[in-house]
Amino acid sequence: MTKSKAKIEQQLQRKKNQELVETIIKAKKSEKWLQIAEVLSSPRRKRIEMNLNEINEKSKNGETVLVPGKVLSQGELDKKIKIAALNFSDKAKEKIIKSGASSLSILELIKENPKAEGVKVLR
Numbered sequence: 001m002t003k004s005k006a007k008i009e010q011q012l013q014r015k016k017n018q019e020l021v022e023t024i025i026k027a028k029k030s031e032k033w034l035q036i037a038e039v040l041s042s043p044r045r046k047r048i049e050m051n052l053n054e055i056n057e058k059s060k061n062g063e064t065v066l067v068p069g070k071v072l073s074q075g076e077l078d079k080k081i082k083i084a085a086l087n088f089s090d091k092a093k094e095k096i097i098k099s100g101a102s103s104l105s106i107l108e109l110i111k112e113n114p115k116a117e118g119v120k121v122l123r
Helices: 005-012 018-028 034-041 052-058 090-099 106-112
Strands: 048-051 064-072 082-088 102-105 119-121
Touching (some): 005 018, 018 034, 048 052, 052 090, 064 090, 064 106, 090 102, 102 106
Parallel strands (some): 064 082, 064 119
């Protein structure tokens, strides 16, 4: 799935969530983050929801993983990883903190790592 920047911009006009809009604008500026802008600009029903147990299975200790959607609380996390996502459920945030991992928004990750080095995108 590759959308043009114009198509992303067109879909962006419909978005009301200010943090989402900022994230898409920031991601759209870099080729490395463009695929994330594509996913985030899509309709909400196409966004990814992922449970902690799925994240735990698909990641290794010390990795930075990105979920272009919402992180849900089912399962446990036993790895020290950095998880970036658009949203986190309250219970998922609690479990992430309890496990010693860290959570941040996609916008924070883009600002922290503009070249997307070492970021694993989970789908």
